[in-house]
Amino acid sequence: MKIVLCGFMGCGKSTIGRVLAKTLKYKFLDMDKFIELKYKMTVTEIFAQKGESFFRQAESDAIIEILQNENVIVGSGGGTVINPENVELIHKNGGKIYFLDVPLPALQERLKRDIRRPLLQREDRKEFIEKLFNERYSIYKNASDLVVSAGAPIKVVVKTIVKLID
Numbered sequence: 513m514k515i516v517l518c519g520f521m522g523c524g525k526s527t528i529g530r531v532l533a534k535t536l537k538y539k540f541l542d543m544d545k546f547i548e549l550k551y552k553m554t555v556t557e558i559f560a561q562k563g564e565s566f567f568r569q570a571e572s573d574a575i576i577e578i579l580q581n582e583n584v585i586v587g588s589g590g591g592t593v594i595n596p597e598n599v600e601l602i603h604k605n606g607g608k609i610y611f612l613d614v615p616l617p618a619l620q621e622r623l624k625r626d627i628r629r630p631l632l633q634r635e636d637r638k639e640f641i642e643k644l645f646n647e648r649y650s651i652y653k654n655a656s657d658l659v660v661s662a663g664a665p666i667k668v669v670v671k672t673i674v675k676l677i678d
């Protein structure tokens with residue numbers, strides 16, 4: 513079983529992924545962290561020094577490497593499945609994509625003080641999130657094998673996913 517969690521920044525891919533992996537006794541791998549370790553740079557540094565397209569290529573490479581693992585939960589980046597080639601790569605490598613669907617206002621609230629994500633370091637953050645969310649929402653939905661309503665507390669969302677897997 514290889515489950516790739518997708519969804520907008522702040523939807524809980526890493527936090528839910530970690531708890532889910534622990535519950536299922538699977539491995540958890542976070543794509544951003546994986547890339548940061550590989551290049552010994554933060555995502556922000558990669559964006560600033562090598563550019564976004566370098567990061568996007570690193571994401572595609574990471575999918576193939578990460579999905580060599582069995583019984584793994586993967587926290588993808590918010591932009592990973594926006595590239596249809598990555599969706600194909602995930603499926604080709606035996607992964608299932610679960611979309612963590614969190615309403616826009618909750619995401620805006622969770623992300624309002626973020627200092628880590630390069631895309632969000634801008635004055636018009638709230639409007640930008642809305643625009644990007646609207647651009648991406650149907651892409652996440654269409655890319656996914658399963659849509660998980662994920663606005664609830666972590667434990668509840670994990671329980672829902674475990675039930676769906678059984």
Ligand code: S3P
Pocket residue numbers: 519520521522525544555588589590591592629630631
């Ligand atoms: C991005 C989301 C980030 C990270 C990068 C780009 C995006 O991951 O991959 O900053 O394009 O939405 P998280 O969704 O884990 O924050």
